[in-house]
Amino acid sequence: MNVSTLVNSSFDNIVDCFLSSFENYYVKMPTEKSYYEKRWKAAKVQFDLSYGMYDQGVLVGFIIHGIDTRNGIYTAFNTGTGVLPAYRGRKIVKAIYDFALKDLKSHGIQKTSLEVITKNAIAIRAYKGVGFNICKDFYCYAGTINILEAQAPEIQEITPSAFNWDELINQEYYSWDFQKESIVEGPNKYYQVFHNQVLESYFIINPENNYLAQCDVLKNDMNAWKRLFAAIKIISEEVKIINVDGRLKNKIETINLVGLQNTVNQFEMELFLD
Numbered sequence: 001m002n003v004s005t006l007v008n009s010s011f012d013n014i015v016d017c018f019l020s021s022f023e024n025y026y027v028k029m030p031t032e033k034s035y036y037e038k039r040w041k042a043a044k045v046q047f048d049l050s051y052g053m054y055d056q057g058v059l060v061g062f063i064i065h066g067i068d069t070r071n072g073i074y075t076a077f078n079t080g081t082g083v084l085p086a087y088r089g090r091k092i093v094k095a096i097y098d099f100a101l102k103d104l105k106s107h108g109i110q111k112t113s114l115e116v117i118t119k120n121a122i123a124i125r126a127y128k129g130v131g132f133n134i135c136k137d138f139y140c141y142a143g144t145i146n147i148l149e150a151q152a153p154e155i156q157e158i159t160p161s162a163f164n165w166d167e168l169i170n171q172e173y174y175s176w177d178f179q180k181e182s183i184v185e186g187p188n189k190y191y192q193v194f195h196n197q198v199l200e201s202y203f204i205i206n207p208e209n210n211y212l213a214q215c216d217v218l219k220n221d222m223n224a225w226k227r228l229f230a231a232i233k234i235i236s237e238e239v240k241i242i243n244v245d246g247r248l249k250n251k252i253e254t255i256n257l258v259g260l261q262n263t264v265n266q267f268e269m270e271l272f273l274d
Helices: 011-021 033-042 092-106 121-130 222-235 249-257
Strands: 002-005 051-055 058-070 073-083 111-117 133-144 154-158 189-195 198-206 211-217 238-245 261-272
Touching: 002 092, 011 033, 011 058, 011 073, 051 092, 058 092, 073 092, 092 121, 111 121, 121 261, 154 222, 189 222, 198 222, 211 222, 222 249, 238 249
Parallel strands: 073 111, 211 238
Antiparallel strands: 002 051, 051 058, 058 073, 111 261, 133 238, 133 261, 154 189, 189 198, 198 211
């Protein structure tokens, strides 16, 4: 077996290996190849800096990286690691990383990061063995928003070009797929929420799957949080929220208050290459 980049593997071959590797996973993975085409484009995946383990030319394990400068650091984000069931227990992920970390560093990558479900003890142990450390706790939610506001929220949809990212707080708490650089690549809709004609909060939602890419208040106030979710409900009662940072206490309290259910939790892990 040998490790090389994924640049010479077809997209279909990579997705097929991905789906086979994630059968019976903690969460059900979408099976449409078009989903991964859109998702990996938004995540800025580069297959020349993504890696696979090959057995006589057959892809049996992989690490797929999005490459971008985030928060001033040139980063490789692991947007998917998998090994075919028949090849597990052979330390394939470690072997891929032994190759990948040297190659990433030679291309100027300063940090690599990933997300892992907190229940996945085997994967966490493997990543720690490579040198990764846990840096963030993330919580995921889904369900129907259940909140009533006496005063109907004032909502305004705006174009992506009119959206003022410079006004927004808490951008450092979002995970890779929900940071500005990824969001602008997706089919998201952008909304502002006003209270007494004053801009109070905002949210960004993907109308194709009702994922809330971002939602936040401009001033951390519980009443503002409640009005924000009342506004979101007008656009979509059913929502999914991925990777809410555990430090955002008021946000999490409101998510619980409006009836969304905690589905799964994740760690973000990171490894600096400098």
